[in-house]
Amino acid sequence: MNVSQTMETEEDLLTCLHIKLYHPQQSSKGLYGLLPLRSKSRHPADEPLRLGRDGQVCTFALVDIRVSRKQLAFLAYRSPHSPDTLFSVQNLSQRGKLSVNSSTLDYLERMDLPDKALIRFGEYEMLIIRESGEAKGTFEVDFEVLAVPPSRETCTSVSSRTAVMETGPRVVTSLPGELRVGLLGPMENDDTILCD
Numbered sequence: 001m002n003v004s005q006t007m008e009t010e011e012d013l014l015t016c017l018h019i020k021l022y023h024p025q026q027s028s029k030g031l032y033g034l035l036p037l038r039s040k041s042r043h044p045a046d047e048p049l050r051l052g053r054d055g056q057v058c059t060f061a062l063v064d065i066r067v068s069r070k071q072l073a074f075l076a077y078r079s080p081h082s083p084d085t086l087f088s089v090q091n092l093s094q095r096g097k098l099s100v101n102s103s104t105l106d107y108l109e110r111m112d113l114p115d116k117a118l119i120r121f122g123e124y125e126m127l128i129i130r131e132s133g134e135a136k137g138t139f140e141v142d143f144e145v146l147a148v149p150p151s152r153e154t155c156t157s158v159s160s161r162t163a164v165m166e167t168g169p170r171v172v173t174s175l176p177g178e179l180r181v182g183l184l185g186p187m188e189n190d191d192t193i194l195c196d
Contacts, residue, residue, distance in 0.1 A: 015085040015133035016140040034061040045076040068093035
């Protein structure tokens, strides 16, 4: 096998990590001013991709004093059972937790990412989508800003409606006891999550 067959070429399809961001105050603050929006960036697969406040130590920085200096890292890896470049995420923040889908990560904890994941920290929401490619040594990162929270689109949001709580029995004395029970309904709260 000659060298040209083993080296990655410009024609190799790169794995792409799509990072779709949302913050409730993103329109009034320049939170994403240091991110390469609307253009893909190449990143070596053997180096962690760090996101945080400090542009000196992070690959990409957010302009927000509430974000940790080093908030999180994406790590590329390969498995012996798959030719794909896969990713894990690690919480680098000592101050806050990182939520991945329904799991919570504390400082330095990490987990493998599925092809599509919702990551939350502070008021930020990030929808991560992995697009498979053939190249092994490099992957692309594509940042996008969403107009609505991705949790709303994926139906994973915490209900913004106040739970309905029964306050106690209503007094209905004009009906027999067995009919009154059916009218009163259950004495519990409604924790149903509704998607708009």
